[in-house]
Amino acid sequence: MRGQSETIGVVLLMGVVVVVSTTIGVASLATFSGADERASGATLLDATVSDDSVRIHHTGGEPLDPETTEVRLQTPEGTTVYRIADDGSLDGEPPFSAGDRWTLSGPPYSPGDEVTVAVVDTADNAVLLSLTDRVPAAAEADTTPTATETGGPTETDEPTETGEPTEPEEPTEPELVIESTGGLGDGTALREYEPAVKLRSDEGDARNVSVTLTIEGPESFSRTTEVGDVDAGASRSRSFAVGRLSEGEYEWELTVEAENAEAVESEGEFEVDSGVSMRVEDLSYEDSDGGQFVTSVDVEDAGDDFSHVRIVHENVDDGSATETASIDAARGSVRYGPRGGTYGDEFRVRAEVVYDDNEGGTEVVATRSLEVTAGDGSPDENDDLSTETSPEFDTVDIETSGNSGKYTVDYAVDGSFDRVEAYMIGDEEGYAKGTSTKPKGKIKLKPKDGDEFKIIVLLYDETGAVVEARVEEVEVDD
Structure with a gap:
């Protein structure tokens, strides 16, 4: 070929x-x-x-x-x-x-x-x-001796008018310049960092040039790569394979050195986050003495080695009620519960991004955690998983039929979506749920018991992740 x-x-x-x-x-x-x-x-x-x-x-x-x-x-x-x-x-x-x-x-x-x-x-x-x-x-590789090298006469050997030979010119001292640096900005723990530097020699030819990159933070990196000679006016580029970095703040420094020029430096800082966005919807209700959550995640720029996202609902108060589930895509959701005896318990919900390690095993490369107490509502730290193309509610109207305990969620959705779910959760007792896949529709809710309720309406995009939630409190008269 x-x-x-x-x-x-x-x-x-x-x-x-x-x-x-x-x-x-x-x-x-x-x-x-x-x-x-x-x-x-x-x-x-x-x-x-x-x-x-x-x-x-x-x-x-x-x-x-x-x-x-x-x-x-x-x-x-x-x-x-x-x-x-x-x-x-x-x-x-x-x-x-x-x-x-x-x-x-x-x-x-x-x-x-x-x-x-x-x-x-x-x-x-x-x-x-x-x-x-x-x-x-x-x-440029011609190594034939010149007349000067062999001792033969040259023009500079001719005497001047004063009878003295002409002094040879001093070579121009080169000036090293860092033209650009790339790949050292903010990123995620899922990113393969491979920063690059482009340098130039001004005025003269720089000899035996080398570039050193040092990164300090939760993890450290330092490496020197040889560039060789850089002619006047010429540019050279070199890259450094740093790999993945854990979450945290980092400082970097580049040093360019040559045997016949002053060293130059450049420095800066960047931040690495998990690359994982997550939100937890608290649907727990006291009537069943149980906790119930919907956990949605989005993994930014998942690479070819991505395997799955492991969701751990860790019950801080009762380890036996901890539950683990998996999402086989970089975006989606899972449900926990209802689990009796967990209402009021504190949970640490953790998303773990799992990659294949190319050796037959797996490794966790990034995590994101939220804390939620079953029954206290969704955490304020929830991330917004909506994008420019996500669906959204045009309208959500909650209507009652003579305040008899029957409620109707009248909604309209703009954009492609998977489903709409509506929950009616009593503060002390009563629970009802309904689902619809129509872009414009009504979901009827009627719990058997209870006086004070939260009505929660969730909009799922085509990946199954929650992108919008509406909450309204209602009270049923006797």
């Missing part, structure tokens, strides 16, 4: 689990080298790009299957994808193992182009190496 060109945008692939190795090949005027380390499995690779070839060197760690290993080369003309099994030449027998080299001759770029080389394991959807730099010209 020949390499196929396709436009895929920037190949740094923000959001994929990568760990950037601090080991990097030697950079010369004619080539640049770099290495990244796979997040698990410790596969070490070097990339070398010259004016007439691209070489990938497997320097250690786990072997790679050439059938599922791609080299993606992004140039100003677009992106070309090569599969190691079919394109270029591999100097060893499969698999692609430590010591082996893969070479692509005649790559589709020109000297001076800025290119990005990425090695991707398509079986695990993992970027094993990502490096951006400028293609050097072949002439």
Whole structure:
């Protein structure tokens, strides 16, 4: 199979689990080298790009299957994808193992182009190496001694009018500039953090440049990646595979250093939240001496490894009344109860986002909790799960038939929805429930006993999550 060109945008692939190795090949005027380390499995690779070839060197760690290993080369003309099994030449027998080299001759770029080389394991959807730099010209590698190096005469050796040789000009000291930083803003515990930095050298050529990223907070991260030489006016980009971060506030600092320039720094802060929104509707009623809840959740940006959301209704007062349920989607709801003997008990309702760990097991990557007492009403800390496309009530009118204990909920819904539920819950006794799936309809409620009630009307969107609740208190005359 020949390499196929396709436009895929920037190949740094923000959001994929990568760990950037601090080991990097030697950079010369004619080539640049770099290495990244796979997040698990410790596969070490070097990339070398010259004016007439691209070489990938497997320097250690786990072997790679050439059938599922791609080299993606992004140039100003677009992106070309090569599969190691079919394109270029591999100097060893499969698999692609430590010591082996893969070479692509005649790559589709020109000297001076800025290119990005990425090695991707398509079986695990993992970027094993990502490096951006400028293609050097072949002439830049010419090591033929000049007349000055061999001791031969040069123009500067000619005496001036004063009879003194001309002093050579001092090289211009480069000035390092951090052009941009990305991927270090507020996010969620479900996000794969892979910040990137773009730097530039002004005035002169910066030698042996390196970039260090340090993150401090509930978790810490510090790593240095080598950039190599950066010519005057040229820019270079590097990324750091940080991975997921737990909830909390973080501070970050970037330091760019070179052997012939002053170091520059940039710093900032960001916050990581759980990425989980949740609301609990308290439908408990004393007549059954039981607690009853509807818990709705929404997981923001659930990734490919998402498995399910585990909802734990933990009874703080009576552990035997704790109940666990699961939602197999990133958005939906579950119901607890009614459970006798739990009215008035305190509950800690916890949503746990569960991911596959790619090793046959699972892991909890984010949580969100709310506390509610059965019978005291829904918590004030409930999140709003409505979106721009969520349904909403146009009208909700609660009518009585001569105050005989019979009530009718007359409603109209705008937008697509799953159902409307109405509850009539007595302060001391009495309970009634009704459901409708009509966009405009009436739900009749008549509890057997009771004088004082709360009428609760819930609107469920198409995912089964509650997006709106109306509550009204009514009193039935004898």
